[in-house]
Amino acid sequence: xxxxxxxxxxxxxxxxxxxxxxxxxxxxxxxxxxxxxxxxxxxxxxxxxxxxxxxxxxxxx
Numbered sequence: 688x689x690x691x692x693x694x695x696x697x698x699x700x701x702x703x704x705x706x707x708x709x710x711x712x713x714x715x716x717x718x719x720x721x722x723x724x725x726x727x728x729x730x731x732x733x734x735x736x737x738x739x740x741x742x743x744x745x746x747x748x
Contacts (some may be wrong), residue, residue, distance in 0.1 A: 690722065691727050
């Protein structure tokens, strides 16, 4: 995923989990950028699937 603030690209598992003590709910699914700590929404499954398809296509070329 790409950070919406600094543009750093990282895997979702490399990011820090969003706050767990959020007063709005029991926790959110936001992912914090490991570089700048900006909270980003998780990547939708459709985008993840498209990235896999295109990365596999690049490897075959």
